[in-house]
Amino acid sequence: MIPRDISRAIREALGEYPVVSLTGARQTGKSTLLRSMLPDWTYLSLEDPDLRALARDDPRDFLARHARHVILDEAQRVPELFSYLQTVVDQTGDAGQFVVSGSQNYLLLEQVSQSLAGRVALVTMAPLTRAELLAARPGDLSAPEKGARLLDAVRNDRWAWVLYGGYPRLYDYGVHPARYFADYVRTYVDRDVREELRVLKLAEFERFMGLCAARAGELINYSALASDAGVDVKTAKSWISALSASNILFELRPYSSNANARLVKSPKLYFMDTGLLCHLLGIDDTEALAAYAKRGNVFENAVIAEYAKCVQSSRGRLHASFYRTSGRDEEIDLVIERGLTPFAAFEVKSSATYNSKFFKNVSSVGEALDIPPERRGVIYNGDQVMVGGTRGLLITPDQIPDVVDESIFG
Missing domain, CATH: 1.10.10 (Arc Repressor Mutant, subunit A)
Structure with a gap:
């Protein structure tokens, strides 16, 4: 299995909350990761019709048999289980009791938000960065x-x-x-x-x-x-x-x-x-x-999605936007925010050849948003990287993790 950066976020959440909810699109590797990370935990997939029937018919007994260090995969298949799960985790309040995961995120999150509010950490797993x-x-x-x-x-x-x-x-x-x-x-x-x-x-x-x-x-x-x-x-x-x-x-x-x-x-x-x-x-x-x-x-989509996935892997929230005026005379692809304040700004270019004109929009918009040159730049498809220039940063998609953890800003 290719190592996943989100493993750290899951372990942190297990040390803080009784339940961790891991969602994500189908086939992003949720089950594989959980079984690899937590080999001593009991893994139960509620896709199994027999297990699903047991959980539905007698949820109290089902959880009594599997009361601690349990991975409940495809948990949204038995929505009535969540109310009983709340009672179980409240008996001790200990962190790291259950992981619930599933691919039908809308159904799983609905049950989690209704029954486990305040008791669950929400983690989302994306495809590989x-x-x-x-x-x-x-x-x-x-x-x-x-x-x-x-x-x-x-x-x-x-x-x-x-x-x-x-x-x-x-x-x-x-x-x-x-x-x-x-x-x-x-x-x-x-x-x-x-x-x-x-x-x-x-x-x-x-x-x-x-x-x-x-x-x-x-x-x-x-x-x-x-x-x-x-x-x-x-x-x-x-x-x-x-x-x-x-x-x-x-x-x-x-x-x-x-x-x-x-x-x-x-x-x-x-x-x-x-x-x-x-x-x-x-x-x-x-x-x-x-x-x-x-x-x-398509290249812009790849860059913005890479940023979003790296944020998810760090258990963060996507505090970002794009900037565009109605006449499109000023436009940049990514504005990273701290609260309500713009912190950094990037323009995305699919060209592999550097052109000084790349900085035109990000410079003018950056000045308008009071973002200094060291926190604005261009993400392009070339190989040359320039950090510390007077106009701003010139980076590639390979440096996006450094943007997320802010190490690239010095």
């Missing part, structure tokens, strides 16, 4: 010969990183990306969308995912999206919420200020994994990605 892929070794993989080829590709070519994304099984077993993502979408639509969300228009929903992919890195226009998908605006908003709750995509809010009424009000749409994004766009090799008219949007 680029930093984790760069640190991975062939010995971490179940099928090293196959998986190592993909690892080498993403290390040596950032467009390959964008194309393949970060779902662990791709690298662990060297699964062909086109087959993997076709199966992934089919499983997600059939299990989560049909069974759990009760969506009946499955073909329309899958087409809707493709339409969202075509708009990655753009402002969300619900009316246009609904029209193209052949559904009403209410349905489009509901489906966006479902995809967000599944950690398939996320929204980045616009920066707002009472001092500037010209700032846009609509959020931007991003996918948490660009491998899935490229699949939905019908892009299956780096040549097709290089020829894609909106490849800059």
Whole structure:
């Protein structure tokens, strides 16, 4: 298994709360990580129909038999268990009693928030970050010969990183990306969308995912999206919420200020994994990605998603936005905030060749937001890194972890 940075956040949470809730998109490696981290704990998957029946028929006895150091996987399958779980953890109040995990995040979080408020730490697990892929070794993989080829590709070519994304099984077993993502979408639509969300228009929903992919890195226009998908605006908003709750995509809010009424009000749409994004766009090799008219949007998505994943891995919250005026005369892709105050700002460029013009927007917006040069910069697809320049930072996606922990700011 490729080591995951979020392991530290999970261990910290286990030392602070009776229950830790681990959610995330399907196949991000939640079960594998928990079983690897906590080998002495009892692992119970409530996907097992027999275990599920026992938990439903007699939840009190079920928890009496499994009262401490228990991993309850796919726990949302037995929602009635959570009220009894509250009683069990309150008997001692000790930290580190249970981990509940699942892929239907919206269902699991609903139960957690209702029954375990104040007793549970919420941790979200995303696909692999680029930093984790760069640190991975062939010995971490179940099928090293196959998986190592993909690892080498993403290390040596950032467009390959964008194309393949970060779902662990791709690298662990060297699964062909086109087959993997076709199966992934089919499983997600059939299990989560049909069974759990009760969506009946499955073909329309899958087409809707493709339409969202075509708009990655753009402002969300619900009316246009609904029209193209052949559904009403209410349905489009509901489906966006479902995809967000599944950690398939996320929204980045616009920066707002009472001092500037010209700032846009609509959020931007991003996918948490660009491998899935490229699949939905019908892009299956780096040549097709290089020829894609909106490849800059896809690279921007990869960078913003990498930042979001690194924040999640540190158990943080995404206090970030983008800056754009209504006329698009001033625009930057990422504003990092401390509370309500802008702290750092970055523009994303997909070019591998440095151009001094890259700094134009981030310099003017940075000055307007009172962000000093040492905390503003450009994230681009080249190899040259400049820290401490008078205009700001010039970095690559490889330095994003240093942005998250703020070490790059000196």
